[in-house]
Amino acid sequence: MSAFVGKYAEELIKNARYIATPGKGILAADESTGTIGKRLSSINVENIESNRQALRELLFTSPNALLHLSGVILFEETLYQKTCDGKPFVEVLQENNVIPGIKVDKGTVEIAGTNGETTTQGFDSLGARCQQYYKAGARFAKWRAVLKIGPNEPSELAIQQNAQGLARYAIICQENGLVPIVEPEVLTDGSHDIKKCAAVTEIVLAAVYKALNDHHVLLEGTLLKPNMVTPGSDSPKVAPEVIAEYTVTALRRTVPAAVPGIVFLSGGQSEEEATLNLNAMNKLDVLKPWTLSFSFGRALQQSTLKTWGGKKENVSKAQKAFLVRCKANSDATLGKYTGGSTGGLASESLFVKGYKY
Amino acid sequence: MSAFVGKYAEELIKNAKYIATPGKGILAADESTGTIGKRLASINVENIESNRQALRELLFTSPNALAHLSGVILFEETLYQKTLDGKPFVEVLQENNVVPGIKVDKGTVEIAGTNGETTTQGFDSLGARCQQYYKAGARFAKWRAVLKIGPNEPSELAIQQNAQGLARYAIICQENGLVPIVEPEVLTDGSHDINKCAAVTETVLAAVYKALNDHHVLLEGTLLKPNMVTPGSDSPKVAPEVIAEYTVTALHRTVPPAVPGIVFLSGGQSEEEATLNLNAMNQLDVLKPWTLSFSFGRALQQSTLKTWGGKKENVSKAQEAFLLRCKANSNATLGKYVGGSAGGLASESLFVKGYKY
Numbered sequence: 258m259s260a261f262v263g264k265y266a267e268e269l270i271k272n273a274r275y276i277a278t279p280g281k282g283i284l285a286a287d288e289s290t291g292t293i294g295k296r297l298s299s300i301n302v303e304n305i306e307s308n309r310q311a312l313r314e315l316l317f318t319s320p321n322a323l324l325h326l327s328g329v330i331l332f333e334e335t336l337y338q339k340t341c342d343g344k345p346f347v348e349v350l351q352e353n354n355v356i357p358g359i360k361v362d363k364g365t366v367e368i369a370g371t372n373g374e375t376t377t378q379g380f381d382s383l384g385a386r387c388q389q390y391y392k393a394g395a396r397f398a399k400w401r402a403v404l405k406i407g408p409n410e411p412s413e414l415a416i417q418q419n420a421q422g423l424a425r426y427a428i429i430c431q432e433n434g435l436v437p438i439v440e441p442e443v444l445t446d447g448s449h450d451i452k453k454c455a456a457v458t459e460i461v462l463a464a465v466y467k468a469l470n471d472h473h474v475l476l477e478g479t480l481l482k483p484n485m486v487t488p489g490s491d492s493p494k495v496a497p498e499v500i501a502e503y504t505v506t507a508l509r510r511t512v513p514a515a516v517p518g519i520v521f522l523s524g525g526q527s528e529e530e531a532t533l534n535l536n537a538m539n540k541l542d543v544l545k546p547w548t549l550s551f552s553f554g555r556a557l558q559q560s561t562l563k564t565w566g567g568k569k570e571n572v573s574k575a576q577k578a579f580l581v582r583c584k585a586n587s588d589a590t591l592g593k594y595t596g597g598s599t600g601g602l603a604s605e606s607l608f609v610k611g612y613k614y
Numbered sequence: 615m616s617a618f619v620g621k622y623a624e625e626l627i628k629n630a631k632y633i634a635t636p637g638k639g640i641l642a643a644d645e646s647t648g649t650i651g652k653r654l655a656s657i658n659v660e661n662i663e664s665n666r667q668a669l670r671e672l673l674f675t676s677p678n679a680l681a682h683l684s685g686v687i688l689f690e691e692t693l694y695q696k697t698l699d700g701k702p703f704v705e706v707l708q709e710n711n712v713v714p715g716i717k718v719d720k721g722t723v724e725i726a727g728t729n730g731e732t733t734t735q736g737f738d739s740l741g742a743r744c745q746q747y748y749k750a751g752a753r754f755a756k757w758r759a760v761l762k763i764g765p766n767e768p769s770e771l772a773i774q775q776n777a778q779g780l781a782r783y784a785i786i787c788q789e790n791g792l793v794p795i796v797e798p799e800v801l802t803d804g805s806h807d808i809n810k811c812a813a814v815t816e817t818v819l820a821a822v823y824k825a826l827n828d829h830h831v832l833l834e835g836t837l838l839k840p841n842m843v844t845p846g847s848d849s850p851k852v853a854p855e856v857i858a859e860y861t862v863t864a865l866h867r868t869v870p871p872a873v874p875g876i877v878f879l880s881g882g883q884s885e886e887e888a889t890l891n892l893n894a895m896n897q898l899d900v901l902k903p904w905t906l907s908f909s910f911g912r913a914l915q916q917s918t919l920k921t922w923g924g925k926k927e928n929v930s931k932a933q934e935a936f937l938l939r940c941k942a943n944s945n946a947t948l949g950k951y952v953g954g955s956a957g958g959l960a961s962e963s964l965f966v967k968g969y970k971y
Contacts, residue, residue, distance in 0.1 A: 259816040260867065459616040463827035470820035476867050506872075510617070510833050514903050515866040546871050546903045 261473040265434040269478025270517075272396050273436045276356060276480060277518025277548045280587050281327035283438075285522075285554035286313060287360035287399060289332055296558075302567035310338050315565060316558070317346055319576035323353035325587035330358040330399050330438075330552070336390065347394035358397040358438070359390045361426070365403055374415035377402050377422050380429075387433035397436035399482070399552075400426040405444045406457050406489065416464045424468035431478055438520065438552065440482035441465050445524050445608065447489035455486045455503045462511035476515035482522055482552050483508070485534055490525065490608050497530075501537035505545065514546035521549070523556030525608025531556035532585045532594055539592035550590045555607040557582050618830040622791040626835030627874075629753050630793045633713055633837060634875025634905045637944050638684035640795075642879075642911035643670060644717035644756060646689055653915075659924035667695050672922060673915070674703055676933035680710035682944035687715040687756050687795075687909070693747065704751035715754040715795070716747045718783070722760055731772035734759050734779050737786075744790035754793035756839070756909075757783040762801045763814050763846065773821045781825035788835055795877065795909065797839035798822050802881050802965065804846035812843045812860045819868035833872040839879050839909050840865070842891055847882065847965050854887075858894035862902065871903035878906070880913030882965025888913035889942045889951055896949035907947045912964040914939050 276283065288296060293312070294304035302308050313335050317323070329350055336359055339345050347357045361383060365375035377400060387398065402419035404411040419441060427437035441461050443454065462483065469476065486503040488495055508519060523531040531553060538549050551557075560582065565575035582603070588594040633640065645653065650669070651661035659665050670692050674680070686707055693716055696702050704714045718740060722732035734757060744755065759776035761768040776798060784794035798818050800811065819840065826833065843860040845852055865876060880888040888910060895906050908914075917939065922932035939960070945951040 259813040259820075456616040460827065463616075463824055467820055467824040470816065470868070509872040509903075510870050511827070512871075513867050513869065514871055514901065515863075544871060544903050546901050 260475040269436050273478050274517045276327045278327050282551035283328040283520050284326050285330045285552050287330040287332045300566050314340050317349050319579045322580045322583045323355050325583040326355050328356040328358050336393050356396050357394050359395040361398045362400040375403050376418040383429050387435050391434045398430045399438040401440045403442050406447045406449050420464040420468040424472035427474045428472045438480045438482045443484045445490045448491035449489040451488045455507050458486050458507045481519045497533040497537035500534045501541050516547050518548040520552035523553045527606050528556045528603040532589045536589035536594040551586045617832040626793050630835050631874045633684045635684050639908035640685040640877050642687045642909050644687040644689045657923050671697050674706050676936045679937045679940045680712050682940040683712050685713040685715050693750050713753045714751050716752040718755045719757040732760050733775040740786050744792050748791045755787045756795040758797045760799050763804045763806050777821040777825040781829035784831045785829045795837045795839045800841045802847045805848035806846040808845045812864050815843050815864045838876045854890040854894035857891045858898050873904050875905040877909035880910045884963050885913045885960040889946045893946035893951035908943045
């Protein structure tokens with residue numbers, strides 16, 4: 258095969274397939290210390306380790322919520338944290354059949370000579386780090402590449418840099434037993450229409466899969482985390498069914514059937530939007546050889562965060578809010594979401610211009 | 615979309631989907647005058663137009679055979695030929711719901727500086743030619759690109775030349791209403807094992823689909839005509855189930871679900887081998903987003919040719935032999951072939967080293 262079949266091949270295939278279980282999805286709880294700080298400050302909570310620990314414990318111990326998840330992406334700090342009772346978070350997840358994952362990139366840097374386009378760093382000692390994460394219980398990883406739409410963007414240079422970066426990261430993960438989630442995010446920022454987003458997404462995904470092939474990545478042991486295809490943030494919104502059609506068409510044109518699952522990022526969509534769009538995709542009557550699920554950060558945690566407000570007495574209510582979103586998205590992966598689990602909070606747009614993680 | 619959606623888009627999609635109808639396949643009867651000369655010579659028949667016409671009339675008027683075909687690829691001369699009764703072959707096909715297709719390439723030429731690797735010519739006035747063929751009733755086209763396996767082959771240059779050639783041919787076809795069959799044949803010649811063939815096939819297909827994306831080809835309006843993944847011609851044979859597994863895995867890893875159908879070339883395989891392999895693929899219990907069918911030349915006509923021997927009195931028997939292979943392959947596309955329609959003729963290897971069309 259042109260794919261590298263190393264000692265972890267069977268395990269990678271098994272884990273990727275499990276994460277792609279219909280009815281389940283991923284909680285992206287891998288906000289870096291800086292990013293989680295912004296979330297905490299939005300609810301007037303101090304960005305100290307105990308508060309970061311408290312938030313994640315709230316999420317991971319939400320009664321029944323973990324049933325709807327197949328994986329949780331963690332930031333390095335969280336991988337080694339415990340509950341207040343002293344149980345490692347990783348064990349909490351494992352006991353509930355949730356696979357721990359780890360964010361391994363180290364953020365983006367600008368590419369000189371471009372108009373603010375970026376590439377992603379994090380390659381130094383990546384293999385060794387992956388080995389350590391594997392020892393700590395992680396079985397998948399995530400690396401976010403970012404492209405933007407503009408008059409001259411994304412440039413061929415940015416596309417190639419990010420596609421090559423994703424492919425290199427992916428094969429290093431596989432060498433070390435971690436299923437790589439491949440995330441080529443095309444930002445929503447801009448006034449372009451949905452067709453433009455579709456065209457760019459298709460070009461980017463084609464480049465990504467060519468690069469993965471070049472680097473001998475075993476597709477059966479990967480997952481894809483793409484943007485949904487939507488109009489730009491400054492353009493009029495369209496119905497979920499339209500987003501579903503453009504998105505699934507783009508994926509059908511670029512993502513080989515060997516990939517077991519596609520787990521969408523939510524970008525700046527509100528909790529409810531993200532769920533409705535995912536639901537519409539799963540209702541679409543067209544053959545999809547990969548499962549369509551979620552890997553949501555903000556779109557799973559927003560109401561939960563606001564309900565918690567950093568207060569112990571709100572934990573139970575916040576956990577209920579979290580369960581509501583988990584269940585809603587689980588239903589959406591089966592095309593069975595009937596809406597209405599939205600309070601005002603769930604409909605709040607989470608779009609932030611030029612959002613930096 | 616990144617795909618070019620011109621005035622023929624809906625028609626292309628409809629025709630591609632029809633050709634990919636389960637239970638049907640393509641007869642490749644597009645042998646050039648030189649090539650058909652070799653076939654005729656093998657049965658001691660003179661290579662004159664009336665004999666070429668007689669052979670094709672035999673095939674196209676075989677009772678019930680056309681029921682198993684969705685398309686026939688023709689050489690230019692044949693596109694304009696008629697039955698002895700004066701009915702254009704194109705009409706005979708159309709009346710039987712068989713879509714006429716046309717070979718549009720002009721053979722291969724060697725690439726300087728390589729070890730006998732080739733690229734395909736035929737671009738001059740290709741658009742205008744396609745328009746003419748469309749007027750004459752053709753609705754799909756075929757262009758054969760050839761790669762070989764060797765110590766340093768296929769080279770990156772050969773892969774790129776052929777992938778780019780296929781993509782350019784494909785978009786020109788689509789601009790002019792013809793569904794392009796994309797044929798990147800990796801020759802069987804050699805002593806390599808099936809793993810090597812798989813690796814090369816995957817690398818080639820990945821390059822082809824990247825090129826198709828670069829050239830804005832509408833995948834839903836194309837078909838793929840690949841080689842099956844097999845050991846080299848000088849290597850020990852393997853079971854159909856093994857060929858099926860390696861082939862479908864390779865396709866899974868490279869061919870986007872938007873492609874409606876895959877129609878295999880038979881290469882040097884005997885009629886029976888080709889049918890058994892196709893059958894095994896369709897029996898494979900794995901999700902396939904495209905149909906798997908045939909576009910056979912030699913593997914559909916060999917016994918027929920030998921039975922005919924150029925003699926009018928043998929026509930009826932030859933037509934029965936042809937129907938037999940059509941039905942066998944039709945069953946194979948449904949995974950329902952039970953074998954045994956092999957006479958000695960059907961098991962004859964059709965492998966010719968360094969085969970040139």
